[in-house]
Amino acid sequence: MTGSHFPAEFATALAASGEGTWGARLVRLLEKYPHFAVLGSESECLPYPENRVELADEVDEFDVPRPKVPCSFGENERALRAEEQRRGRAVLEAAGAEEIFVSEGTDHALGGCRIGDDPADSVVDENLKAHDHPNLYICDASVFATSAGAQPSQTIMTLAARLADHLIRSRHRG
Secondary structure: OEEOOOHHHHHHHHHHOOOOOOHHHHHHHHHOHHHOOEEOOOOOOOOOOOOOOEEEEEEOOOOOEEEEOOOOOOHHHHHHHHHHHHHHHHHHHHOOOOOOOOOOOOOOOOOOOOEOOOOOOOOEOOOOEEOOOOOOEOOOHHHOOOOOOOOOHHHHHHHHHHHHHHHHHHHHHO
16 A cells, blocks of 8 residues: 655654664655655454453552553564565565665554454454443454454444444334
8 A cells, every 4th residue: 555654754664664764864865755655564463362451460540450462473474564575665666766665664453352252252242242341332443353454444433333323223122
């Protein structure tokens, strides 16, 4: 996918590329900002059991345990990123790129409250109602098992509309 970075994002991505992009060289590259193209990619991260949300021993100012989110990529994700970078370089070289910088970027944070029928391995049911808490509905990217390598926003909006319809129907029934 192509993208457009604002100058500050662009500077951060250049500096993070780790290719000697700091100091005077970074300033020279930033002066050429309008002449750069950005090519990005997104891929799926498989739902590994060790990637989860836990409660830490540390508490916040309200004495509530802080969340801890251990997360790491497996061989699948490393292979996907390597292939994305290889293909991205090939596209940019074919287009005549003079320099190519690779920055890992960020990923969509998903999971933690997976949809499913079984409370043993999911948090919400098909209507996004929590299995273990009455009248609690969760409607965000945390209900997805994986990103499927795509932007989650439209799916979240669709789930929100579906949940709204469900809540309206439920109210009229009872």
